[in-house]
Amino acid sequence: MRNIFLFIRRFFTVIVFLALQALALWFLFNYNRFHRAKGLGVANEITGWFNSRYNTAEDFFRMKEENKRLLKMNDSLINQLPSNFMKQDTSVRITTDSIPYDTLGNVRRFAWRPAQVIYNTVNFEKNYVQVNRGFNQGVKDNMGVFSSDGGLVGQVVNVTANYSQVMSLLHVQNKVNVMVKKTSSSGTLSWDGKDPRYLSLGSIPKSDSLVAGDTILTGNYSLSFPPGHLVGTVAEIIPDPTTNFYVLRIKTSANFQNLQQVMVVENLQYEDQDKLLKETKKIIEDAKKVKR
Amino acid sequence: MSDFVRNLIRFMLLIMVQVYVLNTIPHLHQFITPYIYFLFILWLPFNISRIGLLITGFITGMTLDFFAMTPGLHAAACVLVAYARPFIINILTPKETSEFNYREPSPKSLGWTPYFVYIFVLTLLHHGYLTLLEWLSFGTFLSFLIKIIATTAISMLLILTIELLFPRRMKFRTNTA
Numbered sequence: 001m002r003n004i005f006l007f008i009r010r011f012f013t014v015i016v017f018l019a020l021q022a023l024a025l026w027f028l029f030n031y032n033r034f035h036r037a038k039g040l041g042v043a044n045e046i047t048g049w050f051n052s053r054y055n056t057a058e059d060f061f062r063m064k065e066e067n068k069r070l071l072k073m074n075d076s077l078i079n080q081l082p083s084n085f086m087k088q089d090t091s092v093r094i095t096t097d098s099i100p101y102d103t104l105g106n107v108r109r110f111a112w113r114p115a116q117v118i119y120n121t122v123n124f125e126k127n128y129v130q131v132n133r134g135f136n137q138g139v140k141d142n143m144g145v146f147s148s149d150g151g152l153v154g155q156v157v158n159v160t161a162n163y164s165q166v167m168s169l170l171h172v173q174n175k176v177n178v179m180v181k182k183t184s185s186s187g188t189l190s191w192d193g194k195d196p197r198y199l200s201l202g203s204i205p206k207s208d209s210l211v212a213g214d215t216i217l218t219g220n221y222s223l224s225f226p227p228g229h230l231v232g233t234v235a236e237i238i239p240d241p242t243t244n245f246y247v248l249r250i251k252t253s254a255n256f257q258n259l260q261q262v263m264v265v266e267n268l269q270y271e272d273q274d275k276l277l278k279e280t281k282k283i284i285e286d287a288k289k290v291k292r
Numbered sequence: 293m294s295d296f297v298r299n300l301i302r303f304m305l306l307i308m309v310q311v312y313v314l315n316t317i318p319h320l321h322q323f324i325t326p327y328i329y330f331l332f333i334l335w336l337p338f339n340i341s342r343i344g345l346l347i348t349g350f351i352t353g354m355t356l357d358f359f360a361m362t363p364g365l366h367a368a369a370c371v372l373v374a375y376a377r378p379f380i381i382n383i384l385t386p387k388e389t390s391e392f393n394y395r396e397p398s399p400k401s402l403g404w405t406p407y408f409v410y411i412f413v414l415t416l417l418h419h420g421y422l423t424l425l426e427w428l429s430f431g432t433f434l435s436f437l438i439k440i441i442a443t444t445a446i447s448m449l450l451i452l453t454i455e456l457l458f459p460r461r462m463k464f465r466t467n468t469a
Contacts, residue, residue: 012343013342013343013346013375016343016346016347017346017371017375020346020347020349020350020367020371021368021371021372023350023364023367024350024353024354024364024365024367024368024371025364025368026364027357027363027364028362028363028364028365028368028425029364043358044358046358047358047359050311050359051359054312119316119359120316121315121316121360122318123315123316123325124315124325124360124362125426125430126361126362128361165361172430193430257318
């Protein structure tokens with residue numbers, strides 16, 4: 001017993017070093033997964049406070065008011081877009097508690113709200129954008145975020161009372177469903193962690209005959225983003241004779257280096273769709289397990 | 293100004309510069325993000341205890357991590373730097389002078405060449421470990437190597453520039469005082 005104490009006393013520094021190292025690595029490998037930027041709640045509020053203070057100083061040099069006016073204008077216009085609405089079946093009318101937008105039975109599916117970027121990086125492999133809206137202002141996880149000129153920015157991954165963290169497209173774990181405007185074939189957008197101006201897109205078949213300059217839009221199958229919004233344009237088609245799919249470099253339409261005003265878009269039917277997805281999975285996969 | 297207040301101000305300044313300037317500047321190249329915040333650890337006084345040094349390192353790293361949304365990444369690298377610091381200082385200081393004449397490591401107290409080596413070894417250690425941890429989750433080996441070399445070089449350049457631009461005034465401590 002005495003020897004153990006002696007051992008601990010002698011190697012106390014090494015033990016503290018190893019303990020702190022283990023703690024840091026535990027944080028790193030447990031908290032920094034795709035959607036699990038949780039546990040940073042309190043810290044997020046504090047860094048958010050600092051970031052918003054810094055931002056007010058920074059805005060002094062920028063056209064703050066002008067931008068806000070412009071964003072409000074855009075916001076009012078973008079909320080009227082037909083892609084925000086969904087046609088309910090009119091011949092078999094099911095009573096729902098959602099409020100129809102007009103007498104034709106259109107129901108609002110997406111709602112937009114403006115927000116301001118208070119911290120943003122592009123230099124890392126995992127970049128996040130922090131905006132000054134949190135659950136007090138109605139922001140929830142998995143909402144989409146677009147820049148003020150309409151380009152896709154990313155997806156909300158962590159929300160505190162007054163701030164939220166957005167995983168930007170410039171994040172190596174980001175996967176977004178997009179489509180080519182010309183042919184509507186869909187693919188998955190990702191980032192290789194190198195140049196913040198370009199993203200990469202695979203799984204578009206070569207039968208589509210694309211050229212540089214073709215427009216890429218958000219896809220039809222996303223729960224977070226309304227379909228048909230600008231993501232970017234094809235900058236370069238990288239020749240790859242080994243596959244039947246294009247390897248495309250996409251120039252983002254949102255300029256990530258000077259994001260200021262953004263819009264957070266909410267899918268009002270997100271919970272419905274998500275629940276349906278999960279329950280379907282449960283039913284099908286549980287049935288399989290029982291059979292075996 | 294007491295050591296504590298002096299280091300507290302230094303800590304806040306370095307973290308602010310790292311978060312709001314170096315992390316957000318339009319990057320020079322895809323591989324390069326300059327780091328200077330760990331200079332705080334390198335500039336801590338000689339007489340700090342080793343445990344205190346480790347804990348200070350951890351707190352410094354975690355503070356930056358909370359801003360950068362990478363819990364544990366910089367903390368791990370900082371703890372390593374804090375652990376290695378006393379060894380490097382022991383190797384670099386002449387053996388016969390058991391008492392340090394100055395409060396903290398600087399070109400004046402160590403001499404330019406030993407100070408350069410001191411900064412270089414710890415910078416390399418910090419960047420190497422940081423990049424290794426990033427590389428474990430993502431990237432190729434070549435980009436890993438280039439990234440270590442490039443970030444170390446640019447950080448060294450920045451640190452030496454800071455050293456030349458803002459020489460720290462330090463009193464010579466005699467034994468009689």
